[in-house]
Amino acid sequence: EAAVTQSPRNKVAVTGGKVTLSCNQTNNHNNMYWYRQDTGHGLRLIHYSYGAGSTEKGDIPDGYKASRPSQENFSLILELATPSQTSVYFCASGDARNSDYTFGSGTRLLVI
Amino acid sequence: GDQVEQSPSALSLHEGTGSALRCNFTTTMRAVQWFRKNSRGSLINLFYLASGTKENGRLKSAFDSKERYSTLHIRDAQLEDSGTYFCAAYNYAQGLTFGLGTRVSVFP
Numbered sequence: 001e002a003a004v005t006q007s008p009r010n011k012v013a014v015t016g017g018k019v020t021l022s023c024n025q026t027n028n029h030n031n032m033y034w035y036r037q038d039t040g041h042g043l044r045l046i047h048y049s050y051g052a053g054s055t056e057k058g059d060i061p062d063g064y065k066a067s068r069p070s071q072e073n074f075s076l077i078l079e080l081a082t083p084s085q086t087s088v089y090f091c092a093s094g095d096a097r098n099s100d101y102t103f104g105s106g107t108r109l110l111v112i
Numbered sequence: 113g114d115q116v117e118q119s120p121s122a123l124s125l126h127e128g129t130g131s132a133l134r135c136n137f138t139t140t141m142r143a144v145q146w147f148r149k150n151s152r153g154s155l156i157n158l159f160y161l162a163s164g165t166k167e168n169g170r171l172k173s174a175f176d177s178k179e180r181y182s183t184l185h186i187r188d189a190q191l192e193d194s195g196t197y198f199c200a201a202y203n204y205a206q207g208l209t210f211g212l213g214t215r216v217s218v219f220p
Contacts, residue, residue, distance in 0.1 A: 035155065043147060043155040043200075103210040 003027070006091050006104035013111050019078040021107050023091030029102070031094040032074035034058070034066060036087040037106070043090065049074055081111045115139055116201050118211025125218045130170075130187035133214045135199035137180040142203050144175045144182040149196045149213075158184070158197075189218045 004025045013019045025032060030051045035043040045058030047066035055066040063085060065077040078085055091104040117136045125131055135144065143162045147155040159166050161175040161182070170190070175182040182199055199211045 043157070045155070102212075105209070 004091055004093050004102045004104040006089075006107050008107060009105070010108045011110070013078075013081045013109065015082060015111060017081050019081050019085075019109065019111075021076040021078075021089055021091075021109070023074045023076075023104055024072050025074075025091075025093035025102070026072065027093050027095070027102055028071065029093035029095050030071070032068065033092045033094065034064075034074070034076045035090045035092065036060070037090060038087050046076065046089075081109075083111045085109065086111045115209045116199060116211040118199055118214060120214060121212065122215045123217070125186070125189040125193075125216065127190060127218060127220055128188055130185065130189060132186070133184040133197055133199070133216075135182045135201065135211050137182075137201055140180065140203060141177060141201035143201070144173075145200045145202075146173055146182075146184050147198045147200065149198065155198065186216070189216075191218050191220070194218045 007022045011019060033048040034046045036046060037043050044060050046060055046064050047058050048056050049068040052068055052070050055068055065079060067075045067077060074091060076089060087109060089107045089109060093102050115138050119134050123131055145160050146158040148158055149155055158171060159173040161173060163175060163177060165172060165174040170187050172185045184197065186193055194217050197214045197216055201209055
């Protein structure tokens with residue numbers, strides 16, 4: 001069954017540390033997205049990708065990097081984590097032709 | 113996801129008409145959000161409800177936690193309402209779970 005799998009499900013990190021959030025999709029979608037979900041803000045787009053080797057800045061890219069080494073995998077990297085990056089992060093894959101989206105189940109990140 | 117059943121998967125509307133999108137939940141949810149995806153992939157937050165109804169322009173949403181459903185009504189549809197709409201529901205155990213989306217097409 002086609003799916004978007006995020007790991008880890010939960011993460012506690014220390015301020016200044018490096019955090020990598022991973023996302024794997026089996027939908028064979030070209031596009032992948034990273035969002036963060038905060039109370040009062042809904043979902044905000046951090047980075048997205050059109051395919052392997054591509055990364056694009058979303059609406060709130062500061063403090064984040066992204067990596068798309070393959071069609072299936074899209075990582076979100078926090079080089080120097082800060083408490084303001086405490087949030088729930090969602091990955092999604094999408095087919096650019098028909099706007100179908102599939103979301104992962106989320107990663108809860110706490111930066112202390 | 114399995115806990116959030118969104119329908120219909122696609123909806124075609126003439127300009128000026130209206131319809132409703134619905135999400136049914138298989139478990140008790142604490143809150144629901146409705147989003148519309150723009151052409152860039154950003155998700156625009158339309159409504160957040162912990163109960164009751166909210167209205168914004170030609171959109172109205174309702175959430176009934178006890179009956180386990182939420183609706184999004186579009187009235188007097190305009191061409192710019194076309195897009196993919198998602199509901200997402202929240203509970204303490206599972207966090208936020210998304211529906212699969214509804215592709216809305218409004219035509220003249």
